[in-house]
Amino acid sequence: MSREWACLIIAIFCEIAWATTLKRTEGFTRFWPSVINVLFLCGLLYFISAAVNVLPVAIAYPIWTGLGGVGVAVVSVVFHKEKLSFMQIVSILLIITGAVGLKLAEVH
Template sequence: MEWIYLVIAGFFEISWAIGLKYSQGFTKILPSILTVIGMIASFYFLSLSLKRLPLGNAYAIWTGIGTVGTVVLGVILFKEPINVMRMSCIVFIVLGIVGLKLISID
């Protein structure tokens, strides 16, 4: 169950990171409220996953999910640039996430 909590936390991390962009420095009320809710939910589910998972692995996977998700959504939603080097780095992050999951003892 802790892995499910960690993935949920990662998705909420993506939501609040994207929400920061839409909140325009917390000047837009609805995106700001949704961003804060996403932050709270992300930390809550991360805390649940940490009951059983090693801190280092869980934190790295949580931030990795957030990083990959925000890069992908940044390209889709905000037309951010994408190139081979950027995608290569994202692939390494994904490989790191998978590797940490595979070597985790829980």
């Protein structure tokens, strides 16, 4: 795996962590949850910018946002006991399919 794809994967994990810790900040009124949230935000910005230094933005950004959103949905279902309808699950699977398709159709 290349460095830029590794950076993209790390950016996706930072995106998931940032989004899932956002609620715990309670509107940035809680100090430590807010600090942790901002650190994840800084990490995701650093790693996505490193990834798009080499990868086309037209590929990296949709993969980052799509898989980040999927990850947030999975974490929300597993850890926060949120419910998804059948159509929401199908739609999430379509996002994953699209992200894989963007990677597989990569122009060299």
